[in-house]
Amino acid sequence: QKEVEQDPGPLSVPEGAIVSLNCTYSNSAFQYFMWYRQYSRKGPELLMYTYSSGNKEDGRFTAQVDKSSKYISLFIRDSQPSDSATYLCAMSVRDSSYKLIFGSGTRLLVRP
């Protein structure tokens, strides 16, 4: 079983739609959960992070963690064409929190 699994997409939605992106993981030692956005020919950019089960909201973005199910989600409300990018989930353990284990990324396309 892979440590972090993420559907590669692509996911195509109309502008204004609510987008749901998900990852599952197998390592119960993961303590930190992050979402990165990567535009074409750019490096990953941190969107959100959380370290506990539950929801965390930042503007149009909501990160959700369910440690009991080993499942994390990122919701994007009122999606915009500028949200079109690859979204990477990443996780790390407490003692090496900089050593990120990435998912394969989901490519999102928001159609005007």
Place this chain on the structure above:
Amino acid sequence: EPEVTQTPSHQVTQMGQEVILRCVPISNHLYFYWYRQILGQKVEFLVSFYNNEISEKSEIFDDQFSVERPDGSNFTLKIRSTKLEDSAMYFCASSTIGQRPEKLFFGSGTQLSVL
């Protein structure tokens, strides 16, 4: 906004040659990292560097790889004798101190092509 700068954006080399990938981290950051992404695969951790020494490295980071902070601003990754399988996008990242988890700022990457 401060950013991590990587040069060159694309490097082509012959198998067996040495390459040096360069990075200028954000100026007040103290932790530095290299990650890589082989085409079609996940971004994966290579090495972390703090206080002029390697703090952690992955199994990928064998004796062919080395890192250095030659001066106060640059951070380099050297591959001594490149192999075909070293072809990948190499990302440099940096973070400040005192945060958990560390917030990593990534550069735009150097695409290394080994022929």
